Amino acid sequence: MPQNSLNTQLTIFSRKCNQERCILYTLENKVNCTNEHIEKYCTGEKLMKKVYLFRGGNVLKSFDTDTVFDVNAIVSHVLFTVLFDEVRYVHTIAELQSVERAAKGKADIVLGHVQVLGLPEHRALMETAFVYGVKYQFVLTTGGPVLTNMGVEDISSLTAGLWFLHCKGASQSQHSDPCPHTALRRALTTLHIYTFLQLMEAPLVVRSQSEASVEPSEVNMVHSHLQVPLLFLFSQPHTVALDRVTAQTLAWRLRGQVGLVLIHRESPDVKIPLEYNAAYRLPGEGSEVKYLILNNLEEVIDLFRDESTPEEEEDDDNWATLGDAVSMAFMQSYIEVSESLEDADVSDVELAVLDCGEWTDVCSAQKISFFPTVRLYRPQEPSQPYQGMLGTESLNRFIMLSRLVSPVLLSSPDEVTSFLKGDLYQRHAAIAPVTVLGLFSSTADAGVSVFKEAAKALRGETMVGLFADRQAEIWAVEYSVTLPAILVSRGPTGQTEAHSLNLSMPDQLVTHIQRALLDTFPELTVENLPLYLELKKQLLVLFVGEEERGRKENRVLEDMRSLLNTGLINPYLPCWIHLGRTPAGKAVLEAYLGFLPLLPALVVSQLATGGEVFHYPTGRPLMVQPILQWLQRVEDGEEPPTGVIVDEKWMPSMPFYDFLSVMDQEVPGYASQRSAKTKTSRIERAEGEKSSSGERQARAGAHNPQGSPTTKPPQTPHHHSEL
Template identity: 95%
Template sequence: MPQNSLNTQLTIFSRKCNQERCILYTLENKVNCTNEHIEKYCTGEKLMKKVYLFRGGNVLKSFDTDTVFDVNAIVSHVLFTVLFDEVRYVHTIAELQSVERAAKGKADIVLGHVQVLGLPEHRALMETAFVYGVKYQFVLTTGGPVLTNMGVEDISSLTAGLWFLHCKGASQSQHSDPCPHTALRRALTTLHIYTFLQLMEAPLVSEASVEPSEVNMVHSHLQVPLLFLFSQPHTVALDRVTAQTLAWRLRGQVGLVLIHRESPDVKIPLEYNAAYRLPGEGSEVKYLILNNLEEVIDLFRDESTPEEEEDDDNWATLDVLDDEVAESVYRDRGQSLDMDAVTELTADIFHSAVAESDYTVVLFYVKWDAVSMAFMQSYIEVSESLEDADVSDVELAVLDCGEWTDVCSAQKISFFPTVRLYRPQEPSQPYQGMLGTESLNRFIMLSRLVSPVLLSSPDEVTSFLKGDLYQRHAAIAPVTVLGLFSSTADAGVSVFKEAAKALRGETMVGLFADRQAEIWAVEYSVTLPAILVSRGPTGQTEAHSLNLSMPDQLVTHIQRALLDTFPELTVENLPLYLELKKQLLVLFVGEEERGRKENRVLEDMRSLLNTGLINPYLPCWIHLGRTPAGKAVLEAYLGFLPLLPALVVSQLATGGEVFHYPTGRPLMVQPILQWLQRVEDGEEPPTGVIVDEKWMPSMPFYDFLSVMDQEVPGYASQRSAKTKTSRIERAEGEKSSSGERQARAGAHNPQGSPTTKPPQTPHHHSEL
């Protein structure tokens, strides 16, 4: 694109074009006419006013910069140009009729109307045409008599609309008859169009011989009501005609099922002749008596009225697939991130960047992943906090794997987001903690420490165990590990050093290899080699003997030793303790358990550990004030919220039964031990049961790539493993280029357009 000096219009276009590249996988280039004069494009009347679309060195089309004003305009205009031969453009009724005659018996037609090119509705239509262009004939109009022909009464009020013309099933003998059509009664977005086309492909009328509650059709997954008509054996032919008539009038709004009463599986009272089921999980079937067809039409017109007034985002299953993370990212999409706080890496500078700094933390992400974008804000906050703390030897960087796939492939990045820490001349270290500011900051600060810390005297050992040696890090690493060996020549020293390297970022590890290590071995009744786990000045120190020959085994052993014997469960540490596969003996305490009362209850629970009688259990506690999710856990366990503190046994690993320590009994050692014995003997009835259910998505997932492959076999799969370069090369050599469907929610309903145009006159249902 020729440019001389920046202006507002050009700046907007450049920014939007960068976004468009992520969608269409195109290349964007700018030519500075001041430095390099290209006669054909750097002339005065074209300078700063024209944008050119090239393919294979040839200009496909040029655009005025004021027509490509945002991402929607760029995408829609580019696709419209690429699909120029596939998408027909009609102005008059005669032109539309000509397209219909050519399509009869061959393909259905998707007719779209937009008032102005370049709007989101135009983009949605072009993206759909790109995917379904082989299956349907797409036609575009910008208004006029064509809309009148489709039944629109007030043309000026219709900004966008779409109709499905059922021409494939029409006979060529019906030369002059128009194809029956169905109108999309939703906003013109990519997702709504996709769902609408799925409904058009569904059978007009389905038949079943089961109860309505057992009928499962695609309409239910697409959040569309189902209407059931009950057929008698002697009127089945007339019932089918009636059902088809109703189905044409309600097509795209309601799925229709004909239930055969003669089946022994159908036990519907004879007084009812119809039923319906609204979309939604757990929706009940409602039976009714209808006297004529108009009552049925009115029924669903009334049912759909409140829904029409709601936000269209609630209509299709596709709109509610995202979880809370994706929702928050979408809600905050208007807030820009301060990317100046981190270094944005490319393939050209990646290796040099990680080699220059003592520590380089890299976030590998993709822009379309909601978790990546949600974590990006926390990542930037960590960079800013390190800068405020005058930490100068750590560089935080990001790399977009959607842009630099070769780098991510070479680094074996298999999921997003991925954070790794790089040191010069060393393998990278993965970050496996929570995706939050505090956890990542702790990992980085601890990773900067030497591991293991080599201690040379008993005084240094004492200082290390008490946290005095690294006082500034005591808050982020309250638990430290010390390896004790009788000599540096001990074969286990090298294994311990390897394990200590692997534990960088998790805790502080020290090493004391000297004959005086025997002092601590005697004090804690262990044989060397051993490790001491110190829980700070106010906590206890535990000793564990070592008999492991592999670094990874030792890492696992130390990680287990770091776990508390009576932990406070949090969202962050819960997975670590669940890996122990023990029954949980959980004490739930609330905000009101403060001061001495809370301490007394917790001390009584700790006393259970000294008895040595609760080894099958993991005693732990949850503070509902600091971990609000614990309240939902407690209510799920028992079905109600008891008085606090509450003691519960959760047999997650052995059947899922839950037992509640009787309210009112003292939380003391002997009563608790007696109660646990009754639980083990089967004398205590369970208060609740944790159902072993799979954690599945709330809605069926739609694989858009497989949808594309259904329309054109191999279309998406043959591109999935290709690099961006190969896609661009194909785009230059083929007639059509690739793109991704994007959805933008909107609110619209075609005014005055009839939902369907039935192919025949109405018939009455025999039971009506």
């Protein structure tokens, strides 16, 4: 690039070119014509104004510096030049028809329109052509009569567009007929184009031998993965031919927007009410199937026209922006984990980052549907998804524990004892204080294979050991259980619990072990809250403050632990929240009661019924017998409620902030609120970092407290909304 002195345009270009090199893997070179005069390039009219693209010593093309003004312009122009022979440029209808005639019966055509070269839309089209140029014939136009031919009414208002011309299936005998086409009805981005091309490859109608013979809720197609609605038409035996024609007609009109499935009503596996002839399911895991009666095709078109509004398109873009923001925020944690592994001399783990905007084919093959996604890959094994919190500590813990074989095969009683005490893996004892040991009488036990599968699924969550030997009976006798069983060890200073096993499925065993890992008197945090809400028990929550330190805090907590030994609080889950470590607890407490009581404060929250909140009277001693007496009065209805949880479903402030839906895409039903009575913990809304598993109905119970001199409690139950 000729250069004589500092120039603003060249400085900008040079900076952007450095970014472009990371994308296109090109080399940049500058020539200072003052020091090294090259006659061919250092002439007056070219000096400071030209940028040259070389390949193998030959100039492919020169650009004016004002046309390569940013990264998008540089990438799009370079790719357009490199793909000059592959991407056809057309301006007239005749030129497009010529390309169509040559492609009929051979390849489909992707026609892209951009008003100006060098914009992000141009780059998206060129990047797609670079990846899929062998599969499709790419054509570019910048406007004119070609757009009118594609059905665009207002040419001036269309800044960018894309059409898929279905020429591969067209016959050469249809020489003069244009190829049928489908328009992309979303913004021209790399991700949208990729999704669109995947939809164009999908079957027009699920029919023939693959015609659905199952319930609509059980149909799984590529459209679901690509976040596209599904339309179901129900076929009658005596109208099957007409039904197929109807489905074909509808599918062409809705192609790229809706997937269409023809379901045989007479199939024994299909139980659809006779009064309905159609149904549809919107994108998203857990989305309900809605049944309806359609009288004509236009009703169907109008239905999905209403469902696909401009606001939704705007939300999609917002989601992309939000996803990028979350990914960028998580990247800092990812870097910190990398540094932590390096400091710990961990050499058997490599961290990598993949931009799905650039590597769409790879992300599609891996079925990546939300961002950021973290997966662990091992040779000759399926990938393992990380489903924890997007923080440094959680991810680092997952990686360190994932390095261990799961389950750890133990061969002697000494190894079992060492494993339970944490001596066998001292390095990991701090990050996994709770370990699980499976006990079987023999390796031939049918449950061993089930346990091994469950242990693989728990890899990264905790350390799991396996001892399959006749000597396992020693621990079975000691802990009064029958084999097979599991021992849950809470470290050298904690207790060891025993649980018999009678589960035959790995997923059931995983759930059983995860629940066994839960503490009997846990400190509630944002991370572990959903796990404890899964128990659907009444919460007996002790709120302690930062001032509750040393002996006083320990004494109160020990008194609460003593409640467990009575065996009289089985309907409750005793737990505690430290307002210093979990600041959201303060907002929770105030929302429950309508005021901030003196600490420590004891509250009963009955999640199964009622919606009432009760507060243990301030000033009464937090000791076993007074607490048991108070709980009995609450159960007998002798204590008035302090607060009432309003039966209200919590919705996101904006559709594109619906974090629960995003979580449900990964684990169906994990965070969905399925009915109007749904409630989850107030802690979730206050902290906003984790949502509960599934749907919660809330109830609560506590005494109307005796107010302190500085805080006057309400005289009537305080009403508030609960997530």
